[in-house]
Amino acid sequence: MKRVVLSMVLTALSVVAFAQSGSEEVTSKNSWLKVGINAGVPFGNLSKTSNFTLGAELKGQVMSTNHVGLGLTTGYNHFFPKDGFKNFGTVPLGLFVRYYPKSHGFFAGTDAGYSFVTGVEGATGGVYVRPQLGYHNYSWNVFAFYNGIFRSEENGSSMQYAGIGATYNIRFHKR
Known part of the structure; x- marks a missing residue:
């Protein structure tokens, strides 16, 4: 699993590096950071232990x-737990x-990678996918998403939730 994630990261870095090679440079017109928040509702097995999820993201x-x-x-x-859970x-x-x-x-996209589980002794993460549909302008992205974390049977069940989110674009400026 770690090799798959490492391969994905190296492939993406290569694509980004080659896409920006030549006379192009990173500018506020072609590159930026996205900082945001999201909220979601668990379903499937995850809904047995959690009522709600709130998150922060950096892209x-x-x-x-x-x-x-x-x-x-x-x-x-x-993940905010139901009574009796942590x-x-x-x-x-x-x-x-x-x-x-x-x-x-309109925009469409997906995130994919590995998601680590925290706060549960002995729990491991899994491969995740997060397709999104939303609206964007120069500064903001507002979107709806599905998030699935797929874990092997011995590591627990898959974790699934759907929600909404927003990110703000922080542009790079030349000095």
């Missing part, structure tokens, strides 16, 4: 073309791709 994006953004993502998602969280580490048909309006 670094490079526009490989006028319509496609690539990047790295991380964050923290906290607090826990997840820390995703992954790659993402976004498709922006126009400079403002």
Whole structure:
């Protein structure tokens, strides 16, 4: 599993590096950080132990073309437990791709990688996927998402939730 995640990260870094090679440089027009929050409702087996999730995210994006953004993502998602269960969280580490048909309006994309489980003794994470649909403009992205963390049977059941989120674009400035 670790080899798969490492391969995905190295592939994404290679794509980003080659997409920016030549005369292009990282500018506020083609690269930025995204800082955001999200909230979700667990379903499936996860709904037996948690009522609600609240998270923070950090993404670094490079526009490989006028319509496609690539990047790295991380964050923290906290799961608020039902009575009799303990607090826990997840820390995703992954790659993402976004498709922006126009400079403002609809976008679609997905995050994928590995999500680590925190706060549960002996628990391990799993591979995650997080497809998104939303609206974007120069500064903001507002979106709906599904998040699935798929774990092997011996490590526990899969963790699934759906929700909404927003990120703010922090642009790089030349000095």
